[in-house]
Amino acid sequence: xxxxxxxxxxxxxxxxxxxxxxxxxxxxxxxxxxxxxxxxxxxxxxxxxxxxxxxxxxxxxxxxxxxxxxxxxxxxxxxxxxxxxxxxxxxxxxxxxxxxxxxxxxxxxxxxxxxxxxxxxxxxxxxxxxxxxxxxxxxxxxxxxxxxxxxxxxxxxxxxxxxxxxxxxxxxxxxxxxxxxxxxxxxxxxxxxxxxxxxxxxxxxxxxxxxxxxxxxxxxxxxxxxxxxxxxxxxxxxxxxxxxxxxxxxxxxxxxxxxxxxxxxxxxxxxxxxxxxxxxxxxxxxxxxxxxxxxxxxxxxxxxxxxxxxxxxxxxxxxxxxxxxxxxxxxxxxxxxxxxxxxxxxxxxxxxxxxxxxxxxxxxxxxxxxxxxxxxxxxxxxxxxxxxxxxxxxxxxxxxxxxxxxxxxxxxxxxxxxxxxxxxxxxxxxxxxxxxxxxxxxxxxxxxxxxxxxxx
Amino acid sequence: xxxxxxxxxxxxxxxxxxxxxxxxxxxxxxxxxxxxxxxxxxxxxxxxxxxxxxxxxxxxxxxxxxxxxxxxxxxxxxxxxxxxxxxxxxxxxxxxxxxxxxxxxxxxxxxxxxxxxxxxxxxxxxxxxxxxxxxxxxxxxxxxxxxxxxxxxxxxxxxxxxxxxxxxxxxxxxxxxxxxxxxxxxxxxxxxxxxxxxxxxxxxxxxxxxxxxxxxxxxxxxxxxxxxxxxxxxxxxxxxxxxxxxxxxxxxxxxxxxxxxxxxxxxxxxxxxxxxxxxxxxxxxxxxxxx
Numbered sequence: 001x002x003x004x005x006x007x008x009x010x011x012x013x014x015x016x017x018x019x020x021x022x023x024x025x026x027x028x029x030x031x032x033x034x035x036x037x038x039x040x041x042x043x044x045x046x047x048x049x050x051x052x053x054x055x056x057x058x059x060x061x062x063x064x065x066x067x068x069x070x071x072x073x074x075x076x077x078x079x080x081x082x083x084x085x086x087x088x089x090x091x092x093x094x095x096x097x098x099x100x101x102x103x104x105x106x107x108x109x110x111x112x113x114x115x116x117x118x119x120x121x122x123x124x125x126x127x128x129x130x131x132x133x134x135x136x137x138x139x140x141x142x143x144x145x146x147x148x149x150x151x152x153x154x155x156x157x158x159x160x161x162x163x164x165x166x167x168x169x170x171x172x173x174x175x176x177x178x179x180x181x182x183x184x185x186x187x188x189x190x191x192x193x194x195x196x197x198x199x200x201x202x203x204x205x206x207x208x209x210x211x212x213x214x215x216x217x218x219x220x221x222x223x224x225x226x227x228x229x230x231x232x233x234x235x236x237x238x239x240x241x242x243x244x245x246x247x248x249x250x251x252x253x254x255x256x257x258x259x260x261x262x263x264x265x266x267x268x269x270x271x272x273x274x275x276x277x278x279x280x281x282x283x284x285x286x287x288x289x290x291x292x293x294x295x296x297x298x299x300x301x302x303x304x305x306x307x308x309x310x311x312x313x314x315x316x317x318x319x320x321x322x323x324x325x326x327x328x329x330x331x332x333x334x335x336x337x338x339x340x341x342x343x344x345x346x347x348x349x350x351x352x353x354x355x356x357x358x359x360x361x362x363x364x365x366x367x368x369x370x371x372x373x374x375x376x377x378x379x380x381x382x383x384x385x386x387x388x389x390x391x392x393x394x395x396x397x398x399x400x401x402x403x404x405x406x407x408x409x410x411x412x413x414x415x416x417x418x419x420x421x422x423x424x425x426x427x428x429x430x431x432x433x434x435x436x437x438x439x440x441x442x443x444x445x446x447x448x449x450x451x452x453x454x455x456x
Numbered sequence: 457x458x459x460x461x462x463x464x465x466x467x468x469x470x471x472x473x474x475x476x477x478x479x480x481x482x483x484x485x486x487x488x489x490x491x492x493x494x495x496x497x498x499x500x501x502x503x504x505x506x507x508x509x510x511x512x513x514x515x516x517x518x519x520x521x522x523x524x525x526x527x528x529x530x531x532x533x534x535x536x537x538x539x540x541x542x543x544x545x546x547x548x549x550x551x552x553x554x555x556x557x558x559x560x561x562x563x564x565x566x567x568x569x570x571x572x573x574x575x576x577x578x579x580x581x582x583x584x585x586x587x588x589x590x591x592x593x594x595x596x597x598x599x600x601x602x603x604x605x606x607x608x609x610x611x612x613x614x615x616x617x618x619x620x621x622x623x624x625x626x627x628x629x630x631x632x633x634x635x636x637x638x639x640x641x642x643x644x645x646x647x648x649x650x651x652x653x654x655x656x657x658x659x660x661x662x663x664x665x666x667x668x669x670x671x672x673x674x675x676x677x678x679x680x681x682x683x684x685x686x687x688x689x690x691x692x693x694x695x696x697x698x699x700x701x702x703x704x705x706x707x708x709x710x711x712x713x714x715x716x717x718x719x720x721x722x723x724x725x726x727x728x729x730x731x732x733x734x735x736x737x738x739x740x741x742x743x744x745x746x747x
Contacts, residue, residue, distance in 0.1 A: 085714045088502050113717045116504050198589075205609070205697055260588035262698040263609030273589065420716040431699035435611050438699075 035123035036340070036351045042070035043349025048090070049075070049101030050083045050108065051336055052290075052372045063366045064356055071349050073099075083108045091117045094343030098350035102153045104144035104333040105415035105423075107208070111145055111337070112419070115152040118339035122151040124351045128359050137359065138407075141376035144416045145337050153337030154358030157373025160332030160406035161212040161285030161414055162219065164319075168312040168394055170197060170280045179281075182321040186254050192280050198258045201279035203266030204434060207427025212414070213251075213283050214430055216318040218244035219329035219412070227331070229447075230417035232455055236447035245433050245440035247321055252434050262434055272304035277311060286406050287335065289315075289371040292389045292399055296371075312391040315402040330405060331412040335373045371399075374407055421454035422447070489730065495723035502719040514724035524725065527705045534619055534704070535683035542623045543675055546630025547668070551660055553631075554638050564635075571628035579692035582621055583608070611701035614694050618702055621689055626682075630675055637671040638664060673744045680736035684729055705729045 049057065057075040064073060076096075078086045083101075090097045091114065102118070103109045125133045134142055141155025171178060171188075174195055179185035189199025204210050218226035221240045228234035229241055251257045258279070264270055266284075273279040275291075282288075291297045297310040317327045338354040340347060356363045364380035367373060369387055382403075389395040415423070429446055432438030438446075496515070499508040518524050549567050553560050584590045586608050593605040607613040641664055649663045687706030690696055696703040696711065703711075705725060713722030 084717075085710075088714070092503060110717075113501055113503060205695065258588070259604055260606030260609040263606060263614070263694070264587065265583075269583070269587065278589070424711070424716055428699055431697060435609075435698055437611055 036119055036121075036347045037127040038124040038348060038351030038353075038355040039127070040071065040346075040348035040352045041068060043072075043346045043352075045071060045073045045098045045346055045350045045353050046096055047073055047075050047099040047101075047338075047350075047353065048078070048083075048087055048097050049336065050078055050080045051101065052370070053077060056370060056372065060357060060363070060366055063362060064353060067356065067362065068352060071352060073353055080108055084110075084113070087114065091341060091343070094341070097341045098344040098346045099338050099340055099354050101336040102145070102339045103336050103415075104140070104413070105418055107415050107423075109336070110420070111147060111152055111339075114339065115147040115150075117342055118152040119342050119347065119351070120150045120152070121154055121340065121351065121354065124355050125151065125154065125359060128355045133359075136378060138374075138376050138378060140333050140413070140416070141337065141358070144334050144413070153339040154354050155334045155337040155376040156358055157335050157367050157375050158332050158407075159285050159287045159335040159373050159414070160330045160409065161283075162216045162318055162330040162409075163285065163315045163402065164200075164281050164317075165274070165284050165288050165313050165315055167274070167277060167280045168314050168391075170277065170311075176280070178316055179319045180317070180327075181319050181323065182250075182254070185256055185319045185321065188281070189256050193255075197277075198273060198279035200256050200281040200283075201258050201264075201270045201273045202261050202283050203264040203270035204257065204261040204431070205264050206266040207423075207430065208415075209266040209270075209283060210248075210430040210434075211418075211423070211426055212285065214244060214248050214426070215331055215414070216283075216329065217247045217321065219331070220318060220320060220324060220326050221247070221322045222324075223326050223329055224412070227412055227417060229451070230413075230422070232451060236451055237441075237444045241447075242440050242444045243322065245429070245443050248430060249433050249436075249440060250321075257434075262431060268303070271300070275300045275304040276306035277308055286332065286374060286403065287372055288313075289399060289403070292395050293371060294388070294390050297390055310390045312394050314395055314398040328405060329412065330409040331414045332374075332406060332409065333413045333416040334376075374403060419454050421450055425450035492723045492726050492730075495720055496727050498720040498723075500719050501717035502713070503717075510720065514721045515728075517721060518724050518728065523700050523703060523708060526700050527703050527708050530615060530702065530704055531683050531686070533615065534622070534686065535679055537616075537619050538622045538626070538683070539676065539679045542627045543630045543634075543672065543679075545623070545627045546632075546675075547634045547665070549627070549631045550634035550638050551664065553635060564631075567631050568628035570625045571632075573625070575625070575688040575692060578621075578625075579689070582617075582693055586617055608694055609698060611698050614698060614702045618689055618693060621693070622686075625689075629678075633671050633675060634668055637668040641667045670744065673740050676743075677737055677740040680740065681733050684733050684736070 047057075047061075054075065054077060057077070061073045061075060065071070087097070087100060087109070091100070100114070100118075101109055102111045102114050104111060125137075129136050138155065138158060140158050142151070145151060145153040145155055166178065170176075170192070174191055174197075176188045176191050177184055179188045185200070192199040202209060202213065215226050218241055221243050225234055225238055225240045226244070229236050229238065234241075252261065258264075270279070270282060271284075274282040274284075275297075291300055291313060294310050297313075301308055301310065318329070320327050338357055340350045340354055344350050357367075358364070358376055361377065361380060364375040364377035365383070368375045368380045368382045371382060371387065375381070384396070384400070389399065418426070425447055429438065429443035433440055433443045497509055497511055499510045499513075500506075549563075553563055557563060585592050586605060587593070588604060588606050588609075590605065596603045596605065607617050646659060646663060649659050654662070683704075685706055686704040687710070690702045690704055691707050691710065694702040696707040700708075705728075709722045709725045709729070712718045712725065
């Protein structure tokens with residue numbers, strides 16, 4: 001009897017212990033008692049993220065170590081799809097994460113989800129840039145990283161979308177006119193198809209890029225209406241947005257989207273088709289600009305299992321498929337920012353790194369010259385004397401004009417205003433409308449329903 | 457009374473031997489299950505200190521969720537078709553390899569190899585194979601068949617492609633189990649059937665198949681649980697799309713819990729998955745006992 005009692009007690013204690021583990025105390029979500037200013041000169045930092053990926057991140061660290069040789073930064077990369085799944089338990093556990101990448105809105109690493117685990121970085125930014133720090137950084141990098149009035153991440157750079165990239169060499173070779181409207185786009189695709197090349201390629205199986213295309217179409221129909229709906233200031237059943245869904249469907253019906261687009265991923269498949277010159281046009285944003293650099297493009301071409309030489313790619317406006325004349329709209333938000341884990345044992349060192357990457361002239365110049373993102377620090381712009389493109393004669397002006405247009409686009413966020421539920425619903429609706437299992441009107445009604453539900 | 461005391465004594469003296477495993481089991485499995493139950497009553501993103509209790513609201517939401525029902529439908533269709541085809545093939549291969557075939561070891565390896573290949577390794581190959589720019593399309597183009605391979609992009613065909621891949625992968629497992637079961641069939645019984653005039657097909661259907669009933673039921677149980685847990689093949693090849701056409705409970709739990717940070721709702725789906733798996737296991741167990 002005593003043995004049974006002992007056994008029961010042991011089991012009960014075990015369960016009680018485990019239950020104690022389960023209902024953990026509230027996480028350390030607020031800043032430490034003392035404001036962290038990032039004044040460390042030594043320490044170890046583990047930096048988690050998904051972008052831009054090795055070896056670029058290691059190059060940033062190497063630049064950082066020129067100023068801070070005694071702060072050892074270790075880059076820990078996961079895939080974009082696995083990031084949230086890997087980071088959540090690591091942050092909850094509080095071990096092995098000092099600095100981590102976050103993004104705006106509903107994308108992976110969303111600040112809305114992970115911001116609660118990050119410290120307030122405002123004291124550190126003030127110490128680095130002075131009281132007028134907000135004027136020195138891009139608006140999106142501050143606005144999207146501020147949660148409940150607290151600066152939770154330091155933006156590294158912004159990405160913009162809304163344009164196409166074309167292979168100018170293929171356009172020249174087959175004497176194809178750069179499309180500016182639906183008819184020309186259709187004609188261009190037909191010409192390329194006749195020559196065994198995919199005209200326009202999109203990995204419509206990867207929803208985020210479909211949202212970019214839909215957003216571009218809606219801005220073409222009526223500028224600003226997409227953003228208003230995303231913020232709940234307009235209804236998704238607005239005729240302009242329904243028209244946008246119809247035009248989205250027409251891309252599939254008119255043969256602009258390649259055969260089997262809904263089964264294709266943008267990365268790696270659509271990207272590889274473009275990089276291996278099997279496709280002439282692709283819907284990508286400003287992050288693709290880095291491919292105009294010979295070394296970056298060569299690496300991308302090799303990743304696409306091609307041995308071809310780098311080619312001339314240039315950005316063009318999304319064609320005026322609605323026939324409204326509203327073209328050139330660009331929308332964007334922070335590609336990523338650096339947050340510092342509230343549970344880090346290396347708060348000062350991690351903050352020093354985050355501040356250097358997001359606000360220092362040296363750090364942001366490195367970002368600018370990589371052409372991967374548009375830097376958060378306004379004074380850091382690509383040094384065109386140093387930056388050499390594949391075909392400077394054809395690309396320099398186009399790329400510079402493109403980046404200038406992107407950064408002057410005004411208040412038009414890419415994902416920042418879209419919550420996770422609306423994000424999923426939009427991906428579902430776009431796939432449903434494209435495959436013909438849902439009408440544009442039904443799709444719009446569903447978006448409106450989810451939009452209302454997710455805000456209540 | 458004495459017998460009862462003896463039994464009780466044996467029970468207690470055996471406890472120390474199983475206690476480490478029991479505690480391990482409680483920590484790893486039962487605690488996780490209870491914790492999942494607790495999570496299913498919360499509205500929580502998995503990180504926030506605020507964990508809002510919502511009672512059974514996640515379950516109510518689940519029953520109204522069209523995607524959940526789509527997952528269940530996909531699971532049933534997937535199980536029914538893959539179970540019948542892969543076990544029929546496994547049974548036939550096992551029967552053939554019990555006869556006098558040349559190079560039996562080579563054949564066994566060929567049938568079994570897909571089972572040991574990691575889906576993560578094979579997924580890019582299948583994506584390439586079923587791509588409109590892929591090898592299957594090139595093959596059809598060479599034959600001028602006029603077939604366009606966009607099956608993964610079509611909500612009506614994507615699930616069947618995944619079923620084909622699952623059959624390719626798991627037939628080896630069915631084959632091995634049937635092969636082992638057939639090795640236990642008494643040769644004298646088969647010879648008696650032959651003497652009574654039974655041909656190959658009759659012997660297979662009326663003599664061999666009944667002997668393999670236990671194996672079939674075990675495979676059914678594994679198949680039900682496997683179908684409910686299906687994750688890797690749809691996640692890696694179609695990510696549950698297009699438009700949830702290949703969504704399963706496993707992929708949907710991941711989507712809700714990780715992508716959309718609805719940990720409570722994902723836990724409610726997990727609890728439902730567990731209940732369905734237990735019902736499936738009990739049903740097949742009951743079928744086995746009913747023999």
